[in-house]
Structure formats: structure tokens, C-alpha cells
Amino acid sequence: MNSIFIKNVTVEGRPSDIDIRDGRFFRIAPTGNLPIPEGVEILDAGGLVAFPGFINMHTHSSMSLMRGIAEDVRDLHEWLDDIWTLESKIDEDFIYWGTKVACLEMIKTGTTTFNDQYWIPDEACRAAREMGVRPVLSYVLLDHGDPSAISRQREECESQYERSLRWEGDAQFAVAPHAVYTVSESNLVWAAEFARKHGLKIHIHVSETQKEVTDCQELHGGLSPVEYLDRLGVLGPDVIAAHTLWLSDKDVEILGQRGVTCVHNINSNTKLASGYRFRYQELRDAGANVCLGTDGCASSNNLDMLEAMKTSAIIQKAWRSDPTALPLNELIGTATVNGAKALGLNAGRIAEGCLADFFLVDTDNTFFLSPAPFAANFIYSAHSDCICTVIRGGRVLMRDGQVEGEKDILHNAQDMLKKLINP
């Protein structure tokens, strides 16, 4: 199970064969130098280039069915009000089909693991397992300080955790207090303690907008969201902080010292006009673990990590007036190994022993006609449609551009969408 032999694939510029066993890279060697095992599928890659699967470190996957609901018109806080109105209508079916669509889009664009923050994780888990993308799914605490919500959400989080122990496959469960402006102090503390008691990751929005920072400073004696969370004991290497866009030098220092994973979501931040001066270099130098995410489709408007990489890089170069900012090798890390590190996975690289999460790229098109290295052409010139085959943990999720059952997913989701918009 989940063993496959890939012949004639380009790995770091060399024609290679890859022997994948039990979902991991077992042996990688120049083409013709490995014995072909019996009883496993042999896939002839015909010279396609292998690249590690992307790890999307912040998304709300079922929002794939809400993309574009507020174009060109809102700031983040008005936009959230609209989203919350729509979300009051969602149910198990919506989550199931929304996650199916999201996974389909992630597979097509080369993502093999995603860190999600959304509702009804049991249904999201079922959808992701069917599709084959590795999910990290969370219980979202969002109590707005309402005492009954505070206690109810703790109970729900506990029972959701119990149910997650019965999830099949390698889905991870996480605890997601939404943000400092939507979760009571007592539940921020409770969530962190609960997560640590059970060895779970903590997934939270932090300093996404300037308003979030100034509101927090007013409410909490001048403390920024980072300082406030640190004072509460929430921050640590198990924290995945989405956005971290409006940071003081002190914030950067704290995030570095605590070894927090900071997830940059440039397409969302720019499109919603939340900001763009993500302090990549300072965070990296301080010791934070910087990753990339797409955010949900309602803001970004897609789940394409390749696009996120290019946009992140060019905007870093632009706002810093430095064409060397966020160079290619580091950029690739933010979309692959750094995410794996945050999630405790031995993944994000094509190397013996690692999880066999990767995809194959067709370079026979104009975008790769260049003296530049493969990665430069792939990230700066091409689009994700050059990704033709995707393998996760040794399982083939897409073959020659086709995902099994994709048209059915689209048509079922279309029906779901009609119900949501015209109930």
C-alpha cells in the first residue's frame, strides 16, 4: 500500500528513479541504478521534474464556495460581518463539498498538506481523506466574550478532540482560538493549556490589521496582540500565527524568542488592503519560522501556493527596495520544509526517509525556455497548470492533470452553492 516506483524523473537536475515504500521516499538514485521492486506500480515520468508538495499553512478550505463574495468593496472588519452572516447558514453538506472543492484545487496546484481553520472538522476530515490531501483541522473558538459561548465552546472543543482520536489516516487535530478580538481572555488561556495538555498545535490569527493592533492596545493597557498573547503564556513553538503583518520590533523579538510559526498570506492581505509590509527578514533573523498560506478563497481568491510564492517574493523585493529580498531558496522553504517543521512532519523535501509528498512538473512549454534554474522558471514564470501528477504519501492524487471524479465534485458543489445563495 502506498508504494510506487517512479522511473526517469528529474530530481535536482539529475535523471533519477525513486523507490517509494509505505508512503516514504525509500531510495532515490540516478536512473537505472535501482532494482525495480515487484508488485508495485511503475510510473514512467518521462523526464518530468519532481518538486516537493506545497504546505499551505493557513486557509479556511470550505470558503472555496464563497470566493469573490465581496469584490473591491470592503475592509477586513466589514467583510468579516458579511462572512459571519453567510456562515450562519452552513451545514455538514456545505463543509463536505466545500472541502472537496478546496482539496481538488489544492491537488491541481500542488499542495499536499494544509492547515485549516474552519467549522465541522469531522466533515472536512472525511472530504480530505477521500481526496488524499493531508489536513490539519481545528476546533475554532470564537466566543466574542459571551459567557455561555465561553463554556459551551470548551465542552465542544473537548468532545471534538475526543472524536478526532477516531479520525482515520494521518489528519491532525489542532485548537484554533480565532483571534484576540474574538476570543475571551479566559478561552485564549484555556485553549493554549488544552492544546499543550494533548500535544496539539495552536492556530490563531495575529496582528492581521492595524485596527486589530490599536484596538488591542486600547483594551489591554498598551499591549499589542503579540505582547498580550505572550503575557497570557499562549506563544510557543506550537503556535501557528496567521498574518503577523503589523509588528513592532518588540513583537518580532517575542515571536522569534518563542519560536512561533508566522504565516504570511500576501494575496489576502493585499486584496483586502490589510497591508503588505510583512517583516520577513526580521522575523527570520529573530528565529521565527516563516511559512506561506493562501488564506480562504473568500479573500485571496484561490488556494494556489505557487502564485502565493511569486507574489510574496515580488512584494518583499518591492517594499524593501531590495531585489535580493526573499531569495528563491528561502522562498521555497516557506512553502515546503518550514511548514513541515511547524507541523512535526518529516516532509517538504525529496529525500530518502521523508514522506513521499511531491508532484511532477511538465517543462515543455515557453515558461521554462530559459537559462535560469528550474525553480526560477517554475516560480516566477510558470503557472500551476504545469503540475501534471501529484503524489501524497505515495498515493497518486492526480495523474496527467486529472483527478478522479473531479467533474462530479464540481457539479455537486455547484448545487450546494445554489442552496447557500438562494436558500
Add this chain to the structure above:
Amino acid sequence: MNSIFIKNVTVEGRPSDIDIRDGRFFRIAPTGNLPIPEGVEILDAGGLVAFPGFINMHTHSSMSLMRGIAEDVRDLHEWLDDIWTLESKIDEDFIYWGTKVACLEMIKTGTTTFNDQYWIPDEACRAAREMGVRPVLSYVLLDHGDPSAISRQREECESQYERSLRWEGDAQFAVAPHAVYTVSESNLVWAAEFARKHGLKIHIHVSETQKEVTDCQELHGGLSPVEYLDRLGVLGPDVIAAHTLWLSDKDVEILGQRGVTCVHNINSNTKLASGYRFRYQELRDAGANVCLGTDGCASSNNLDMLEAMKTSAIIQKAWRSDPTALPLNELIGTATVNGAKALGLNAGRIAEGCLADFFLVDTDNTFFLSPAPFAANFIYSAHSDCICTVIRGGRVLMRDGQVEGEKDILHNAQDMLKKLINP
């Protein structure tokens, strides 16, 4: 010739038929309401959505073979030195195959007209005519103040103009003084006068970097490039000014008053760290004609106008802290009708009487699964690979994703590239 009947195509949300005669939209009506003409090809679009072909208003097309030659390392002026070294090796063959590759990439990404500034325009014209994309090709003046170059380039420009009169098809010839920092004052003036005498467009780089502005101010008594060009009498509605990125209020006023076309090239500007605060709103309000371009592949690194549209919009929203900046309808104009206006073409719209320059989009994928309008999904969510059929002046350039002879073009260009890199 160049007549075709398109059945069952979605135009502005309505199932329609389109009768194209002699390269123009003759009749557009709801499906089933037009008589099907005899003796022309009938193309059943099967519900695909029609969109006007993009007009790329600033590029250097043969640089398609130089993409990625200086990743992550240079500022614009160092980068130009490298380019000029490489360019000393180029010949007719390089231009021919470079333009073929560029046209292939443009067709695949929906561009039907491009405004070029590069060498040996006769060869570029031959390549573009074969491919079917409508080119505007220029003679580039770039004398660095060298007296012999000044006079030689005038003569060459004159004879190139004479040769352009014999170009077949509807290629336009333009005069392209490179920039204020590379062309002598006398040739800036001469180029504008020569262009106006013959009714040609003037294509020039203006205020691309801060250095260009401060250098110009030092050399020319405090005048910015815009003020300097205006003092020389160069600016007018026949001027296509690439970049116009570093502008004072006075510059904006002048560009508006003169009705100059200002071409924004966001991917190039950000990647080379030249800047990003393009003053779209002020230029529009002042009366300038704002268009988009990709710049050459050595900087940007592709010719994808759909990507240029998204990046332009999200960066406008971000740097202005205004999510309503550069809204969709205006954004579409910058990539279509505004370019047509600048070039004197009745194009950029799907409307009776206009040039039949358009493409068909396949929406049966996750990117269009949304309650948002088609244009929002197309620009913010999808990628150019959803463009499946491209028609220019009634001639089919791409059909179901395939351009005739595309593999041969790639392989011939690959050989050309090897000669350039390892001569």
C-alpha cells in the same frame, strides 16, 4: 477570409452567436437568432465565455529567450548592463525565434496585440505575422550621446520606416527613443518630430526608477523626466510612456494634460525593486490613458496579462490602503480598450463593428465555482490556462489549447538559446 461563425458562446452572461466577417464582429445576438452564413467555418463554443483579447502595451518580446537571467540579484541599472552585453550577440535568427516564442506565450495567455520595443523589427514582424498576433514594432534609438550613433540611428530609423511600409498585414511601426538617460536631447526631439511627420506612435521608458528621476534633475536643471520631455515638446497623445512610476504631482498633471498613455508594468517594477506606488487614480483623474504591460521576460518573467491584472489590482489596493482601488471594470479597461485607444484600434470590446480579437474561457473548474461575476473569478481566482481558444481579427490562433506548430517553435528556440549562452 477571416470570417467565422461562433455558436453558443457566452457574451456578457448571455448565450449568444457571433457572426464575424472580414476580421470584425459583424453581428452578435442571442443564440439561434442569427442566420448561419454559408461557406464559413462554424465553431461551436459549447457555452465557453468570450472575453476581449488583451493588449500588452509594453514589452520586449524576444527577451522571452532571456527570462530569469538575473534572479534575485540586481537593481535595474546593473541589470541593464548585463542585458546589453547579452544583446550584443543577438541576430536575425534570435529575434525571429524569440518573437515566435513570445507570440506563442501571448496567444496561450490571451494577448492579441502587443506594443514592442526591441531590435530588428523586420524579423519580429515576420514572426508575429506567422503567429497571428498583431504587433506594434519600433525602431529603438539608444545613442548614449555618441555623435556618430546619433546620426547613424536617424538614418537607420528612416530606412526602417521605409521598410515598414512594405510590411504585410496590420503591423504598426513606431519610433522608440529608449529613455531620457540613454538618448541624446537632439535625438529625443528628432524622434518625436519624425514620428509626428509620419503619424507614428512614440514608445519611450519614462520615470521607471527613482535614480532616473534624480539623475535627470541633476542634468537638466531640476527637471524630472516628464518635465524635461515636455519642455522638448515630446509629450502628446501619441506617446506611450512605459512605467511612469516615480511621478510628482506636477508630472501627473503634465501627463494628463498631454493625454499621454501611461503603461504600468507591476511585475517588472516589483521584481526589480524599482517601486510599486504607481499613481493610477491620479493619472486617470488627470486625463492620462492608463494601460498595462508585462515588460520583457528578462524582468517580469512572463507575458501573462491576466497575472499582470491581478498583481496590479492587489498592489494598488495594498499601497493605497483602499480595497476599492482599481476596481474590476477599470482594471479590464487597462488591459483591453485603453490599449486599443492608444494604438488607434477599434478593438478591446466584444461589440459589433470592432475588430474580432477575443478568446474563449472554460469555466468548468474550481476557480469559477462562485457567486461572483465571471470577471472577478477570471482575474482574481483563475489562471490563463482556462483560455482555450484565441481568435484575432477572425483568425483562429489557438484551438482547444493548441497552437499550430508549438512544439517545433519550442525546440527551435531551445537551439537558439544554447547558441546564445554557449556560443
